[in-house]
Amino acid sequence: MRSGEQRAASVERTLGSRQLATLLPDPAAARPAYRHLAEAISTLILDGRIALHARLPAERALAAALNTSRTTITAVYDLLHERGYAHSRQGAGTWTALPEGRAPSGIARLVAPRDAAIDLARAAPELAGQTLTDALTQITPEIAEHALTPGYHPYGLPELRAAIADRFTRRGLPTVPGQILVTSGAQHAFTLALGLLCGPGDRVMTENPSYPNALDALRRARLRTVGVPVTDAGWDIEIIESTLRQSVPQLAYLIPDFHNPTGALMPESERARVLHAAARSGTWLVIDETLAELALDGPSPRPFAAHASPGSTGQIITVGSMSKTHWAGLRIGWLRAPARLVTELAGQRIAGDMGGSVLDQLLALALLARAGELLPQRLERLRRQRAALTAALAEHLPQWKLRQPPGGLSLWADLGEPIGSALAERAMEHGVRIESGACFATEPGLFEQRLRIPYTTPPDTLREAVQRLAAALADGVSPALGGRRTHWIA
Template identity: 45%
Template sequence: MTGIDRHISAPQLARLVQAGGGLTPAPGVKYRALAGAVRSLILEGRLAVRVRLPAERHLAEELGVSRTTVTSAYDRLREQGYLASRQGAGSWTELPDPQALGADSPWAADEDGGLIPMHAAAPMAPTSLAAAVDAAARDLPRHTLGIGYRPLGLEPLREAVAARYTERGAATRPEQILITTGAQQAMHLIVHLLTSPGDALLVESPTYPHVLDLARLRGARIVPVGIPPGGWHLDLLTCAMRQSAARLAYLIPDFQNPTGHLMEDAGRAELVAAARACGTTLIVDETWAETTLDEVPAVRPMAAFDTDGRVFSIGSAAKLWWGGLRIGWIRTTAAMVRRLSAFRAGVDIASPLLEQLVVARLFEDLPAGRAERRAALLASRAALTAALAAELPSWTYTLPRGGGSIWALLPAPAATPIAEAAVGHGVRLAPGPWFGVDGTLESYLRLPFTQPPQVITEAVRRVAAAQAGATAPRGSLPADLMTPVL
């Protein structure tokens, strides 16, 4: 038994195809147009999953095409994972495994224009997501007796996040957790609540690009501190903290984005002590903390070294599970959680309840989620390093032991022109200047390994072809390609 009890007739499917624009391809590739039309119907939800499609002969008659055209279209859909078949049972719609997608899949393409999104260190959804969504949907009615707003966050999720911090070495109560609509919102809330225009905000260089956008939006004075190839120079950070009288410092100690460095416990303790002496509050971005790939020293959250509530830890479901959930959190004192919650009332009041239920379910099997993500990232990292060795051997890097990207040093300061040229080859890249201040870091590119291996291999091949015509900085990327989705 296939478990398929729904079907769509040939006239019904033909109407859906025609309503979507019909079949108007170049000569000889009509089957591709038909496969693309059916694939779009599935992805847009107009053709449900696990619905049996009509026989090839009947659909060909309705569309006025040859049976060979329909057969070839069905074959292409099967190759791409959108169709499954069994002898005597026909063919039915499916969704492909995201980790098996090729570079020509719309799921592996940038929604802004069909480019392979090598600018975005954003992993595919895990296989456990569908079951977590189903379980959350069954749980939802139990949470619908009230008005639905939970400004502090859903209690089971706050408990799960707090328990994970405690397990990692920073004893935490649920009252110390505020659930946010992604880590990005967490950063906005902290920066806007705790700084005024003109205040100094210390950041690593390179750093997460959106924190630079946030600092500029707030009117903060950005104080960059360079990170050498071997990792942090703590004396440079502490001196900059003291000399700038930084109100806030934004740090990424867990597989730093984009370098991949991991800060050891001694460095964390030293920085917290320096922040205490300088009167600086630390925003610690831990969004990559659960993505250990190789054997690394055991480390505790930076909050484990905090004694006076100056460490704000930010986490997210995006890197371990999926960015589409848009669920993040802040760990701080219970009093500050209440202040932040009151402040966020003017932004969005509370995060979506169903998505919080989904993440709470995912936390229930955290080891399995970590294992699946690790396996996927290891395969993609191997594909990226192999492709770089074969196609771009002059690019050098330190292999990260976790996280989701390689910070590649180019043989010449040509990151922006290479990124410009790559667009013409169907790839969107993140050049080094995105991660720094005042046009610096032109000799670097961030290369994520969060796409499936086949996509990464093809992307590097295209980037290598693009590099031939890009040798010196010429300007900047087009405006619609400037903002990274990370």
């Protein structure tokens, strides 16, 4: 039997010299050039922007594309071999690889080692232990009843589908259980939609910046992203309309509710325009509402699909989860879509996991039933934490610019110079894990002047984290070269 690496390599993936050159920094930007380029390629492999088991360009072709010497590229490939990021096949060139002991950055962002560092890399709240204990006690009799059944529910537990449908209806979007598919988180819902609706090479419109794990999913599906900007002022709807009209993407992925990472909230009037433009281009919309209920300065927005004209919601998929409102460890998400599409997606889902855990779904059902009690408590805690973070930043890092978001879980800080990756690396030495804005970019070289700073930890912890960031900055950091990003988690 062939190894996984051999099977993967049997599918031809060749990276063109010009394609790779557009992802790399100028060889003259740092010395020695070969080391600079090798580090950049290593980062791209970990990011998923260069696929694993892909054939790298011939040395001569890449040297010409980068306007450098072949000797330099030979040294680049030698260093990649030495560090485990490449291997050669006799007569077949050089292929990308994952070194022993390293993990793709998507995993690294989620799995942090247990140490004394303050973790500001993940915008995920904790669930109170007593709340979890009470919910588990409540569902114990139901678990016993379900244990007498086979336990397969590819669409999701019927009671949970009904509860999620009712949630949409109460928020202003009439929904029936047949329009709901329960998934293992919103990311699972998104990848199911990509697998059914898109093929390699299709265009997908995304915001820039956007959620890193969604961008990783697009890259690994070999889709072409078309970025539309989200700034401190929000979305430029004319650019979105123009992109939909001219690029005609197969699918668009948007986070209109307390956008991750900027925190922006799309106005209702702009939502209607996006829906109209997408309908005209025939583009499927995947709307990520994971953060929609985390409104801190006003009421929660209505579902995006509620702004569609009657009968025109046929190409809108809404995804959500309990990760941000309750606990990411629950791994319960969902999508709302036309009933026929839900059936097709459930059929696709069978090939992967045949259905979610009944225990988790019963627990989710119990927690959703207490949302009226639990969510206000969470929102008040987030308001206190947001206030503590903004006050600490104003005291210790007043030169940074930031806009207080009306909801969500994080601030999008402007550092004033492109030092995000360097500061994230230096912050590790001061006991703080944090992500540079470059992590959220659709392409290299962007948002190095930004940091996403979550306010999901207690106020005292946030104040300590800001003091450590200020100390890291005082140590001195240099602006990034070529949009390089440092990965601080193995």
